[in-house]
Amino acid sequence: MKLIIYTSIFLIVSNFAFADIKVNKCDNIKDDRQKTSCLNKLKLQAIKENSKKKINIIEDKLEKTHKKIGKGVKKTEKGVANLAKKAGNTKKKIDEKGRKIRKSIDEKVSNFFKKGQNKIKEFNKRKE
DSSP states (O other): OHHHHHHHHHHHHHHHHTOOOOGGGGTTOOSHHHHHHHHHHHHHHHHHHTOHHHHHHHHHHHHHHHHHHHHHHHHHHHHHHHHHHHHHHHHHHHHHHHHHHHHHHHHHHHHHHHHHHHHHHHHHHHHO
């Protein structure tokens, strides 16, 4: 009984370990992100199978797909960089305006307290 269980487990494991990988499985996918994830899954299966030829083929396909994606990413990065510069400039302007407003408020408050102290001093002089 144990022999049958062990042989069945061995057969099941060996079927998964030596599964045939279809390297061209992802060639029909047009969306680059889906193609990349498909190729990564295939690469993982090829690594499990320990097939260097298939791994190299899949890596070449991944590299080509990454180059395609990279062209679009560069354009996006430039746009993001320009947007970040604009945001930085806006932040600087807002900070400068905030400093000016805070400075004017500080001046007004200090003037208010000075006037209050002067009035108290005058009141005390009158008392004496």
